[in-house]
Amino acid sequence: MKRNLKNMYVYALLLILLSCGSGGSKSGGASASPTPSTPIPLTPSEPVIGVNDVYYDNAIVIREKYFQYLPENPNRINNSITSDAVKKIPSTAGTPITKQDYEVSAGVPMSRKIFVHNFGTTQQVTDFSSDLADSNSYRAAIGAELMDEYIARVNSYAGDNLYIWPAGDAKGNKNPSLQGGLPYFENSLEKSWINVVALANKPGTTGLEWKDLEPLSNAGVAKSWTITAVSEDGTSAKAAENVATVAGQLYEKFPGMKMEMIRQIILSTATDIGALGTDDIFGIGLLNGAKALGGPVYINDKIVVPASKTWEFSNYIRGGKLEKEGAGKLILKGDTGFYSWQNTEINGGILDIRGRHSSGIKIGSAGTLITNSNTKIGKDVINKGILKNVGKGAIIEGNYTAEYGSVTEAEIGTKLIVKGTVKIDGRERNQALGSTLRVLNNNYVTAEPTTATVIEAEKGIEGKFEKVETDELINGKVENTENSIKATISRKNVEDYVNNLSDSDEMQKNTAKNVEVSFKELDKKIEEGNADISKFALSAAKLQKNSLSSSSSALDSLSGQIYASAQALTFQQSQTVNKDLSNRLVMLGTLDNVGDKFGLWISGIGASGKLKQDGYAEGKTKVYGGEVGIDKKFGENLILGTALSYSNANVKFNRHGGESDSGNFGISLYGRVGNNNNPLYAQGRVGLGFVDSKVERDIILSSTDVSRAKIKHNDKVISGYLETGYDVKKGDFVFTPFVGISHDTVQRDAFNEENSQFGLKADKKTYNQTSGLAGIRASQSFNFKNGSKATVQGYVTHQRALNNEDLSFEASYSGLPNAKFKVKGIGLSKNQTWVGAGVLNEVTPNFAWYLNYDGKVDKKVRNNVFTTGVRVNF
Structure with a gap:
């Protein structure tokens, strides 16, 4: 009996204490007696507010201590982010909503959309009946077809839509409209539904000041899926539109995120206002657009990030458990407070942790964990996939286990600190190697070995890594001590490495030799402590991480062969002009009349060909241009003239060789001794050309570091040609053996590819080639009754260079100008053969037209030249 009385006394005392702490009501008004046990002030200096108080000092209570309300941006929305995923329903305000409003076309529903609605019923959701037989049932009010559509789409995996509704504009309503509260009747809709309560200016106020809002x-019966938003125009439709804007921003920031998770983020990041927690007036809280963009604040589900996508969560995440799925990347920028007794699981893709992480982590075989300088993992880490440490101070509070088949990636200069024990399963099982240590380095590695601790374990290390991997151009080895794992790295000799590749060619070997010259100079500068080479060292580090196999685009792009090979095109341009002038001079020896005063001729030139040499990139060439000349006969046998020419040449090389365009303006003096009545002749030209060259090419250091070099240089070409021969005639047929000599000098200007550390820099260079030639020419003339005459001719010429000119030159990389090397490319041919054919038609004594084809065939260069033109005698 005494015991019962004692219990009754205790219960009574508890009831009294509880009643003393109730202070206030959900409907409004300040508490008469604030509750000391739950102090949640607006700022540290403000008075304590009771847990059930909705208003304090005539303003709605804000229950987040450091929340700052801004009347100029009350919902904290970043208006610079827009989304096409937001669709207004209905599209025409005031019209009834139908199933068709949610369709792309007839019978084809929209998916992955955010539907924001601009009105609902004026009656409250509780005014309708759940009895479907009742004329006032919710189903009858919505419409059977539309109701079925909502249920089907929300519960369909393919739907993935979000439905946002205004609660209504009636201040006296304790519940929202039927549409906003529809999950009250159909519970399955809640996961895709958001009801929005509007905060609007009180009558007689403007400016959206917090104290002036009501x-x-x-929310009422819909409080579990309700959020509150400030309405700039005083309607709940505008409030709903603000929520939809934030939902659209989340859709854009987190590509591929399910609408259900977008909904959860919006609701969970809301600022608690009014009564503590979810309440009947405001629902879950006030929309906070800025915080929502930081991702969720609570996770207890699978996070599926699609392949090639990256999501970054910056909010503090409390409680729950994380399961990372999907092939994409999830970055946890902020600290997390997951339940410590439940391990985070990485079953796919990448989890990048940049702060504190309270739980342990299990890395699945398809998962990757990245730790950084500020990473601190509270429990054990078990690795069956990949752990990549890129931070100097990453800490695992428990043990680290590297199971067989796993990879541990460690950067030189970083150190993973394990407070417990490191356990390495290095045994071979089922013909598969044990765990692997992959040593990474983002800095340039010299030939001199560098040793650093990559893992440190306070309670010791058990086992060893079966396999050690490094980047392709880096040597590496690992050794264990009692409490640490140390890695030693040094660079390989690039020239030796490429020379030992089974299918590397001459261009790649020469590039590797040039890179090695530069790396040796860089090693020397680093040893001397020279800071001026830091930019070049950074670029060199990117190159070291690249694959320099024979299929590597990096080696091909670094060759710079275009600057050597393209000079062959400049020589080719000069030869094209030579051929046209040579044909015109032969024409002068064929014409019956060259003009009493002077002759004027105009030619159009078109040519195409190839620059090709084993072991180098191949270039396709095109030349277009024209030439105009004027000449005069002096005496019986001498003709002298001058010509102006312009041609544009283009060459495109494969294998990332680049492209070159050059415009060549030239002036020539030419002459011929001997006419069609004099069998012995001599003819020749001297010319000067001015070439404007443009070169564009890619410089590839890695898949993410590709720069385009664009340079211009001005060159000069000096040309000479002399030919003599003897015409053997029989009737209208002429056979002519001839010999000659030609010379070309090309003066290439200096250039510097400054926009890349591995761009080329070279001084000016002069190239010369002198050649002897011999050939035969045959022609047949036809005289017509109308007085015109046509001459058809053909020839074969063989030309042999009297000197070797390989077009190579000395250069350096722009970031390290002291390391000189030789750049090679397609050289000039020692021997070449020309064949040609043409027709000359003397229509009248004063007018003629002509057409010629000249073709060059040799191992390195192929050129096909077509010329056509007219001559007028005066």
């Missing part, structure tokens, strides 16, 4: 239709 709610319109309340």
Whole structure:
């Protein structure tokens, strides 16, 4: 009996204490007696507010201590982010909503959309009946077809839509409209539904000051899926539109995120206002657009990030458990407070942790964990996939286990600190190697070995890594001590490495030799402590991480062969002009009349060909241009003239060789001794050309570091040609053996590819080639009754260079100008053969037209030249 009385006394005392702490009501008004046990002030200096108080000092209570309300941006929305995923329903305000409003076309529903609605019923959701037989049933009010559509789409995996509704504009309503509260009747809709309560200016106020705001239709029975937003125009439709804007921003920031998770983020990041927690007036809280963009604040589900996508969560995440799925990347920028007794699981893709992480982590075989300088993992880490440490101070509070088949990636200069024990399963099982240590380095590695601790274990290390991997151009080895794992790295000799590749060619070997010359100079500068080479060292580090196999685009792009090979095109341009002038001079020896005063001729030139040499990139060439000349006969046998020419040449090389365009303006003096009545002749030209060259090419250091070099240089070409021969005639047929000599000098200007550390820099260079030639020419003339005459001719010429000119030159990389090397490319041919054919038609004594084809065939260069033109005698 005494015991019962004692219990009754205790219960009574508890009831009294509880009643003393109730202070206030959900409907409004300040508490008469604040509750000391739950101090949640607006700022540290403000008075304590009771847990059930909705208003304090005539303003709605804000229950987040450091939340700052801004009247100029009350919902904290970043208006610079827009989304096409937001669709207004209905598209025409005031019209009834139908199933068709949610369709792309007839019978084809929209998916992955955010539907924001601009009105609902004026009656409250509780005014309708759940009895479907009742004329006032919710189903009858919505419409059977539309109701079925909502249920089907929300519960369909393919739907993945979000439905946002205004609660209504009636201040006296304790519940929202039927549409906003529809999950009250159909519970399955809640996961895709958001009801929005509007905060609007009180009558007689403007400016959206916090103290001047009041709610319109309340959350009521829909409080679990309700959020409150400030309405700039005083309607709940505008409030709903603000929520939809934030949902659209989340859709854009987190590509591929399910609408259900977008909904959860919006609701969970809301600022608690009014009564503590979810309440009947405001629902879960006030929309906070800025915080929502930081991702969720609570996770207890699978996070599926699609392949090639990256999501970054910056909010503090409390409680729950994380399961990372999908092939994409999830970055946890902020600290997390996951339940310590439940391990985070990485079953796919990448989890990048940049702060504190309270739980342990299990890395699945398809998962990757990245730790950084500020990473601190509270429990054990078990690795069956990949752990990549890129931070100097990453800490695992428990043990680290590298199971067989796993990879541990460690950067030189970083150190993973394990407070417990490191356990390495290095045994071979089922013909598969044990765990692997992959040593990484983002800095340039010299030939001199560098040793650093990559893992440190306070309680010791058990086992060893079966396999050690490094980047392709880096040597590496690992050794264990009692409490640490140390890695030693040094660079390989690039020239030796490429020379030992089974299918590397001459261009790649020469590039590797040039890179090695530069790396040796860089090693020397680093040893001397020279800071001026830091930019070049950074670029060199990117190159070291690249694959320099024979299929590597990096080696091909670094060759710079275009600057050597393209000079062959400049020589080719000069030869094209030579051929046209040579044909015109032969024409002068064929014409019956060259003009009493002077002759004027105009030619159009078109040519195409190839620059090709084993072991180098191949270039396709095109030349277009024209030439105009004027000449005069002096005496019986001498003709002298001058010509102006312009041609544009283009060459495109494969294998990342680049492209070159050059415009060549030239002036020539030419002459011929001997006419069609004099069998012995001599003819020749001297010319000067001015070439404007443009070169564009890619410089590839890695898949993410590709720069385009664009340079211009001005060159000069000096040309000479002399030919003599003897015409053997029989009737209208002429056979002519001839010999000659030609010379070309090309003066290439200096250039510097400054926009890349591995761009080329070279001084000016002069190239010369002198050649002897011999050939035969045959022609047949036809005289017509109308007085015109046509001459058809053909020839074969063989030309042999009297000197070797390989077009190579000395250069350096722009970031390290002291390391000189030789750049090679397609050289000039020692021997070449020309064949040609043409027709000359003397229509009248004063007018003629002509057409010629000249073709060059040799191992390195192929050129096909077509010329056509007219001559007028005066």
